[in-house]
Amino acid sequence: MLENLPTVQGDPLWALLHQFNADQRDHKIDMLVGVYRDETGKTPVMQQVQKAELKLATAAQSKSYKMLSGNLEFNDHMAKFLLGDGAQLSDQCTIQTVGGSGALRIIADFIATLSPDAVIWNTDPGYLNHRPIMEGAGLTVKPFRWQHKGGLLDIETCFKDLENAKEGDILLLHASCHNPSGVDPSLKQWQQFIDFCTAKKIIPFIDIAYQGFGDSPDQDAAGLRMFVEQVDLVLVAASCSKNMGLYCERAGVAMVVTKDHSQHTKIRMLLERITRINYSMPPNHGSAIASLLFSDPKPWLAELTVCRERINDLRKALGKLLAEMGAPDSFQAVTRQKGMFSLLPLTADQMNVLRDKYAIYGMLNGRINIAGLKQDQIQYLASALVEVSKV
Numbered sequence: 001m002l003e004n005l006p007t008v009q010g011d012p013l014w015a016l017l018h019q020f021n022a023d024q025r026d027h028k029i030d031m032l033v034g035v036y037r038d039e040t041g042k043t044p045v046m047q048q049v050q051k052a053e054l055k056l057a058t059a060a061q062s063k064s065y066k067m068l069s070g071n072l073e074f075n076d077h078m079a080k081f082l083l084g085d086g087a088q089l090s091d092q093c094t095i096q097t098v099g100g101s102g103a104l105r106i107i108a109d110f111i112a113t114l115s116p117d118a119v120i121w122n123t124d125p126g127y128l129n130h131r132p133i134m135e136g137a138g139l140t141v142k143p144f145r146w147q148h149k150g151g152l153l154d155i156e157t158c159f160k161d162l163e164n165a166k167e168g169d170i171l172l173l174h175a176s177c178h179n180p181s182g183v184d185p186s187l188k189q190w191q192q193f194i195d196f197c198t199a200k201k202i203i204p205f206i207d208i209a210y211q212g213f214g215d216s217p218d219q220d221a222a223g224l225r226m227f228v229e230q231v232d233l234v235l236v237a238a239s240c241s242k243n244m245g246l247y248c249e250r251a252g253v254a255m256v257v258t259k260d261h262s263q264h265t266k267i268r269m270l271l272e273r274i275t276r277i278n279y280s281m282p283p284n285h286g287s288a289i290a291s292l293l294f295s296d297p298k299p300w301l302a303e304l305t306v307c308r309e310r311i312n313d314l315r316k317a318l319g320k321l322l323a324e325m326g327a328p329d330s331f332q333a334v335t336r337q338k339g340m341f342s343l344l345p346l347t348a349d350q351m352n353v354l355r356d357k358y359a360i361y362g363m364l365n366g367r368i369n370i371a372g373l374k375q376d377q378i379q380y381l382a383s384a385l386v387e388v389s390k391v
């Protein structure tokens with residue numbers, strides 16, 4: 001068997017991270033990994049999470065198995081957080097998953113079971129793991145370009161690439177804070193995607209991994225909620241990794257929303273069967289913490305606001321400096337982008353120069369994590385970007 005082992009390509013992110021750790025320069029800047037960092041460079045445990053953990057440690061009565069669909073209280077809270085208190089809440093079937101990635105895989109298996117020939121239309125550039133997760137479930141993935149024109153999504157180009165999408169195909173969209181570009185649709189553009197899906201009978205699949213990192217939890221879910229209001233079937237994968245800082249606890253949900261309530265029991269049974277054959281049931285600790293946060297959300301939401309505002313302040317300060325330094329317009333879009341990521345308009349060669357000459361580490365496709373920055377590094381970064389853009 002082992003003679004058939006392929007050489008699996010390592011993740012380029014980890015290779016760069018390794019290089020960053022070995023870099024001896026004091027002024028080095030790590031904008032690689034997709035985790036939130038505070039002004040001290042740490043990825044903190046939220047205070048409310050710590051409080052919840054203490055409470056759970058003393059209250060735990062049993063570690064007995066939970067349900068195949070995980071923590072039901074958490075699932076209800078998540079459904080409300082994602083969809084709001086509107087009438088559509090009764091349309092959803094939600095199960096807990098192993099983080100957002102687990103949700104993506106569960107929904108991918110759901111699609112592959114019911115509609116194996118459906119093509120998944122995926123943004124290009126897109127989240128690095130979307131394609132392998134979808135293909136891992138046996139699905140076919142095709143790209144459509146996701147780029148901005150003057151800071152706003154160039155939706156005409158999206159539709160040009162989506163011309164060949166056919167009835168029953170899946171349109172995979174990021175609810176907010178697009179990874180890696182930070183370019184999100186406006187409300188008008190969300191409506192255009194809805195009209196497109198309705199006209200062509202395409203099924204929307206919304207990945208929401210950064211709710212609360214863009215404008216606010218409600219605004220970041222606005223496109224998703226518009227879809228759920230107007231379209232009969234919506235697939236959703238959600239993560240608590242970023243907005244609760246629960247990365248390693250692996251809390252998320254897979255949700256199927258349909259107005260056809262007669263299908264709900266069958267949908268739940270299928271979702272549960274998929275979890276059973278994958279990993280039986282998800283871990284409880286993260287979802288138990290999340291449930292406590294949801295039961296008294298104000299203090300947690302205040303902590304989330306601090307994270308969001310820090311990122312938005314960094315974006316504003318960087319954009320302002322770049323404008324003052326006369327950087328090309330394409331760099332200044334950083335202020336209009338949302339969430340942790342931006343895609344610098346630099347080639348792989350220029351990203352190499354940024355790393356080798358200036359000790360600034362981003363992905364070779366230009367992706368940087370804005371949250372990796374500290375206020376006192378903005379000036380240095382802006383000057384380096386202006387210099388490198390001339391190379």
Ligand SMILES: Cc1ncc(COP(=O)(O)O)c(C=O)c1O
Nearest residue numbers: 034099100101127179209239241
């Ligand atoms: C767009 C997107 N979806 C899903 C995920 C997966 O989230 P999780 O870490 O909860 O598996 C990520 C994580 O970076 C992401 O950026």
